[in-house]
Amino acid sequence: QEQLVQSGAAVKKPGASVKVSCKTSGFTFTGFQIHWVRQAPGQGLEWMGWINPNSGGTNSAEKFRGRVTMTRDTSTTTAYMELHRLISDDAAVYYCARNRHDYGQAFDVWGQGTMVTVSS
């Protein structure tokens, strides 16, 4: 079945970088954009950006441009999101999600989430 499985929780110091992985299975990896969404404690969902696993092309919300790097490994059908220069406000659960073009660009499959803690 279609699945996104993310890496485990991470604890990072301010100024460091965190890299979250999203292992896909059950569907053609290069056929769907993979998006990244985060959720700070007690807050709403915040869209971060996407990667096209076929071309490697990316786009991100203006807020994260220059600070986020999204990559993929087609041999392992895994997408990655790396956030640099972490601050305390980056503490959140980070989700990857599959985009369905034929669903009007809705996200139909989600990873389980990765909690990132930023603490000195």
Next chain:
Amino acid sequence: SYVLTQPPSLSVAPGKTARISCGGITFGSKTVHWYQQKPGQAPVLVIYYETARPSGIPERFSGSSSGNTATLTITRVEAGDEADYFCQVWLDGSDLWVFGGGTKLTVL
């Protein structure tokens, strides 16, 4: 910037109808989607393309829109519907995605 406005909370008795609004939608946009999120879980898509339901989502969940406001309607509300609900749009001109602030649905 594009802002979607949802009421922070809504309380409904079991068996009644819940209507959750999402304001600020570009008039005529069909790329409006709704997600349900229960505590400690990832979001689940419940409505896409404004009115369509993914397989496995009960018919009690429906979507509509009027003017600049989209609405998620849940009929015959059950205790298991208690969750946060988020609307989302895709801005095709700028290829960006935006979420509403979310509505916490409490079943009395």
